[in-house]
Amino acid sequence: EMAMDRLSQITVDAARAVVGFEGKDIEENIKMIRIPGGRVEDSFINYGIVLDKERTTPQMPKSIKNARIMLLEGTLELKKLGTDAKITITEARDLASFKEGEERIIKEQVDAIVAAGANVVFCEKGIGVFAQGYLANQGILAVRRVKREDLKMLALATGAKLVGDVMHLRQEDLGSAALVEERKVGEEKRMIFVEGCEGAKAVSIILHGVSDQLLEEMERALDDSLNVVMDVIRSGKIVPGGGAPEILVAERLRQYASTLEGREQLAIRAFADAVEAIPFALAENSGFDPVDSLVALRAKLSSGKGYGLDIKSGQPADMMAQGVVEPLKVKTQAIKSAAEAATMVLRVDDVIAAKREELTPKPGQSPHDYTMPQMPMPHY
Numbered sequence: 001e002m003a004m005d006r007l008s009q010i011t012v013d014a015a016r017a018v019v020g021f022e023g024k025d026i027e028e029n030i031k032m033i034r035i036p037g038g039r040v041e042d043s044f045i046n047y048g049i050v051l052d053k054e055r056t057t058p059q060m061p062k063s064i065k066n067a068r069i070m071l072l073e074g075t076l077e078l079k080k081l082g083t084d085a086k087i088t089i090t091e092a093r094d095l096a097s098f099k100e101g102e103e104r105i106i107k108e109q110v111d112a113i114v115a116a117g118a119n120v121v122f123c124e125k126g127i128g129v130f131a132q133g134y135l136a137n138q139g140i141l142a143v144r145r146v147k148r149e150d151l152k153m154l155a156l157a158t159g160a161k162l163v164g165d166v167m168h169l170r171q172e173d174l175g176s177a178a179l180v181e182e183r184k185v186g187e188e189k190r191m192i193f194v195e196g197c198e199g200a201k202a203v204s205i206i207l208h209g210v211s212d213q214l215l216e217e218m219e220r221a222l223d224d225s226l227n228v229v230m231d232v233i234r235s236g237k238i239v240p241g242g243g244a245p246e247i248l249v250a251e252r253l254r255q256y257a258s259t260l261e262g263r264e265q266l267a268i269r270a271f272a273d274a275v276e277a278i279p280f281a282l283a284e285n286s287g288f289d290p291v292d293s294l295v296a297l298r299a300k301l302s303s304g305k306g307y308g309l310d311i312k313s314g315q316p317a318d319m320m321a322q323g324v325v326e327p328l329k330v331k332t333q334a335i336k337s338a339a340e341a342a343t344m345v346l347r348v349d350d351v352i353a354a355k356r357e358e359l360t361p362k363p364g365q366s367p368h369d370y371t372m373p374q375m376p377m378p379h380y
Contacts, residue, residue: 003040010045010205011222015229017047017203026226031153031204034215035185038208043218046204048177048194049157051150053143055182055192056127059136062182067194069175070118071151071160076109076135076142077128103130109166110134116169120180122146122154141180143192156202157194228327237328240319242308243279245331247297250276274338279309288314 018029033050055062110131113121121127121135121142135142146154155162160175178196185191205222209215232238239245250272257268276294283293286309293309300307300316308324310317319325 006041006043007218007222008225010043011225011229013045014203014205015226015233017045018201019230019233020201026223026230028149028152029156029202030226031150031202032219032222033191033204033206034212034219035206035208036212036215037186037210040207040209040214040218042208044206046193046195046206047157047200048197048204049150049153049202050194050204050206051122051143051146051192053146053192054190056142056144057132057136059133060141061139062141064119064141064180065178067120067177067180068118069120069122069154069158069160069177069180069194070113070116070169070173071154071162071175072121072123072166073151073162073164074123074166075125075127076106076121076123076131076144076166077126106131107134110138110140112166112169113140114138116171116174118169118174120177122151124148124151141182153202154194157197157200159197159199228330231327231329235327235329238325239328239331240306240308241324241326242310242317242319243282243297244306244308244319245326246275246278247294247308248301248305251298251301271339274342275335282309282311283314286311286314 014030031049033052106128113135119140121140123142123144124146125144127135127142127144132142151162154160155175158175158177161173163169163173176198177194178198179193181193181195182190183193207215207218207222209218253268253272253275257265257272260268279297280290280294283290288309293314297307297309297316304318306318306320307316308319309315310322
């Protein structure tokens with residue numbers, strides 16, 4: 001129960017942090033990190049991004065407070081020559097001057113980073129050996145080969161802009177975080193933690209568990225609950241759970257059906273029965289007699305609209321008072337989807353029935369002759 005409370009709070013906090021900035025998928029704003037070991041209760045939300053990376057070189061600082069973060073789309077190493085390119089050096093001094101020229105270009109790029117005020121660099125591509133040493137000398141923590149999606153999340157969390165050309169870096173392109181730190185996770189693994197991002201539009205959830213299987217299950221559950229919480233925050237509308245809405249809808253449908261005549265009345269009643277399949281299944285799965293449970297729920301309709309099935313006692317209870325609620329959007333979508341699926345099945349059934357009728361042998365025709373009737377030729 002403690003674990004459920006902890007994960008529920010994390011879900012709500014994460015959803016509230018990013019709800020105004022959500023992309024097409026939750027994964028664009030919320031990153032989940034699974035760390036085997038520890039208790040589920042040790043899981044927490046980080047208002048920033050955690051990367052499965054290490055410092056580029058041990059000479060760089062492990063920790064940077066009041067981080068000024070640069071996100072580089074390019075590279076901090078000299079491009080390799082093309083397959084057809086060739087450089088011929090005959091004198092030793094020419095080789096030295098060539099290397100000095102290469103190093104000067106890298107030095108100018110790192111100097112531009114320092115001049116802009118950056119002390120942390122996340123690079124999408126490579127960082128060369130000379131660049132690593134010069135960055136370390138300048139007290140800069142750098143991480144290379146950062147995935148594109150992680151760079152985008154870092155931009156959302158820190159407020160940094162993705163930069164393509166180091167020489168055009170401006171101070172306003174940098175993002176900020178209270179702390180960027182490399183930490184040991186588990187026995188051997190190390191990760192980079194970007195924390196304390198003010199107004200973070202992307203966050204990380206760090207999950208702890210005793211096994212990979214448990215962590216996978218936790219991630220799936222959190223993904224579902226995040227979607228539900230997002231729906232609640234966006235729509236601002238909830239309904240009681242426990243089958244309460246279905247019982248009320250079924251009752252209203254039956255009242256409406258009594259005002260109609262003919263087959264329409266039967267169709268409305270059938271829809272009412274179908275809607276009641278939800279509390280029926282809920283009672284059955286909880287080990288109670290579903291018929292008795294439905295009768296008891298119907299009898300409670302006069303007492304109020306929020307009475308659903310208490311799966312502990314099998315009796316009707318006020319779901320709102322118990323805190324058992326569901327997003328309105330989920331309910332309406334479920335009814336729409338079910339109705340559309342049933343309609344599709346009926347349409348397919350009609351097509352099959354029509355085909356069978358078409359293929360039925362006519363009087364005097366051999367039962368093995370299923371040739372389609374020939375269309376008359378048009379007259380011109």
